[in-house]
Amino acid sequence: MAATATAPGAPTTRLGKQAVEIDDRLIVAGPLRRTLNKVFPDHWSFLLGEIALYSFLIALLSGTYLTFFFDPSLREVVYEGSYAPLRGVEMSAAYDSALNLSFDVRGGLFMRQVHHWAALMFVASIVIHLLRIFFTGAFRRPRETNWLIGVVMLVLALLMGVTGYTLPDDLLSGTGLRIISAIILSIPVIGTWAHWAVFGGEFVGELIIGRFYIAHVLIIPAILLALIAVHLLILVKQKHTQFAGPGRTEHNVVGNRLFPTFAAKATGLLFIVFGVIAGLGGLVQINPVWLWGPYNPAQVSAASQPDWYILFLDGSTRIFPAWDINLPGDYTIPALFWPTVVVAGAMFTVLALYPMIERKLTGDTASHHLLQRPRDVPVRTSLGMMGLTFYLVLMLSGANDVFADKFDVSLNAMIWFGRLGVIVLPPVVYVLTYRICLGLQKHDREVLEHGIETGVIRRLPHGEFIEVHQPLGPVDDHGHGTLAYGGAPVPKKMNQIGGARRAIRGFFSPIEEPSQVELEQRAEGRGLAADESRELTSSGRPSEGGRPSEGGRPQAPQD
């Protein structure tokens, strides 16, 4: 079919002709259209994972920049850079290059801080994303694989952080490395062998920074990138979950098409995340390594805390009792082993296996694409809150010396608070959460049955006062609503069902025609008296001030 100028549908514009040229070679029009037409559900909490992705992107970009200047070596050098207080001090080449990066590279400090903030943001958004997935049940079949990949990525993100903040070899990071060394040593049977394999000998040796560096810039990011790709491919393949709502079923996705709405919003979010991290990186100082000084095994500063995501392990280590286990044959399982390797291992194992555990316990093996509201699954929600409380008490204990110092309480009291709190608080929170979930469930049903409180009090002829309720749907003979709960939020305020008309737009003066808005609202059935004809007062408000009138209202409950 030789194309001629008269062929129907043949592009006439230059751009169109080029598009045809490309499609002749790559045959992409079909897949591209399918991609552009893909529907994404719209909810703010679905953006949390995107924030993690974008933070990772920034960490990759800024980290690549840092590698141009950083020297991952423990070779001893004497600092001669422009930071006067440390001039002439012996230090490792790693710390020296971190200082040069901060003081002698134009914009280097900015990039270093951007990198650190991006890393913090990355882990934080992963954790919040994970909580959203957990509490809404998005991990259920068929998405267990993606949950598992997510947990693995969280662990990798933590490893990324640990290997990253060790690199500058300042006093704080060296202290952290010392503790990492002690944790590896504490592993029963293979501890010393593992330590010799990781450090190449006794602490600290000369290899560890180089090894952590290659893990930090190549090995872990490569695995993370691969897992992110799989995570997203599975997401696209399985389609995103959605909350229950009008028209939403287990077999469809309601929302916006990728192009242009979703793409524009996602790009907007990308830039907002970039902007926030860049702002933090410039305006909020983080890890000022020049204040800590070079690492020296004989020195330490008070309030030596890891980055926030490792704080829970520091806390568990602080509150764990002094329980060495001495085995026959003079072997020892050090106390340090339990709060670090075992606690972290157990936490992440339970987390990774949770979808399987829940499936086993509930016997629910069906595929789910509609999300649950946390209140509708009180056991899971309470378990989650319980785990979160456990985690938060550990995290708080990781900073117990700072609390003791700032609030002038005994450090030993803080430690006992942690020791008791980690056992007592989670069950208390479980019970409380369970009660709150049930309360919220009951209230939803109450509103469905009796209607929304309008705030309008009526006096009945015999003197009784009642509040008028607005039913949400058809009512039975007793005035009770007949709508069943469908897993979607139940409106509880008159405004949510169009009880009030929207404000007329415009800041200094109205930019809409008030009467036009009134007509539009009436057409939509908004406003309580939309079905009646209302007189407009001169201010553009209805004469009764928009308050619900008695006409057409449900009569007082009959029972």
Place this chain on the structure above:
Amino acid sequence: MTTHDTRPGSSGGADTPGPLYGGPDEDYTPEQLAAMPREDLDRLGARYDGVEILHVDPGPEPGSRMEKRAIRQVGLVFTLAGLFAFAFVVVYIGSGWFFPDWQWEVTDRGWSALFTPLLGLTMGLSLFLVGVGLVLYTKKLLPHETAVQDKHDGSHFDRVTTGATLVGGLHNSGLARRKLITRSLGFMGGGLGLMLLMPLGGLINNPNTGNPLGRTAWAEGVRLVRNDGSPIRPGDQEPGSLETVFPAVPGGNRQSDAATMLIRLRPAQLAEARPREGQDDFGYGDYVAYSKICTHAGCPVSLYEQETSRILCPCHQSQFDVTQGAKPVFGPATRSLPQLPITVDDEGYFVARADYPEAVGPTYWNRERI
């Protein structure tokens, strides 16, 4: 599409699809498609992808005040983003040229202390505003459509046909019958796997040769020196004070296990001192020397509160009582800090009488055995 090549096999654009071609081009002729307006084409394609546009809320009416205001807003935000981006460039290249130097001085309160914050402010605002502009654009100027896409469960047809292909391939390979091949493949896989893992053996070193964890640089007659290398006499320290000392060997002050605390006890502390069993003579007069490396996780224990005779490790808050042989009295540490036996040499300077009698630093599996 034209071709000037007339050789056989080069049919140019005159190629005709085979009988299995199929696809939407058979359902819709170019003429039919050309007759459809763009909106219908969009919806037709969407339907083809299982997407239905339920409802479109058109954006503001063209030319209305609403639209004009939204355009002004979005334009303003994008302009500001550009302005801040240029401000970043000016700050970045201007420092040290027409602005003061960006490099930080210890005393500096001026431009160079502002350099990094300004970079963050300008780049942050610029990128943030780009994002805000895009969101405003989507919310205020684009039509809001609600689309619904069907979700397909796994297809039985696909499963059966794919299964047939896979099983057929496996059957044709005859692996189920040809046992020699499967067995040799298994043998080969195991061998190859092991072989590829072997180089990791380079990481393995024996930690038990020469007892590196149990020894330090301390030995009989090694002087206790300060960080600057100066030796210490009894009487240099006030009662109740603590000093960090190192072995007088090259690099002794950089070794991770040698740092030691030399403590001069107050008379009151001395009176109630109860050293560990068999270590009564490890001190010298009112002086005692303990390892500075915490027996919990290896941090240097540093905070000495002499009123309570306690040494606190700032990492995990283990507390040791120096009057009771540095026994742990609170926190996660389980073992006392090892005590260094000390005396004075002929010139009156502190020296060690021997290495620590036990391993310093964190506990490990076979610590008691070596």
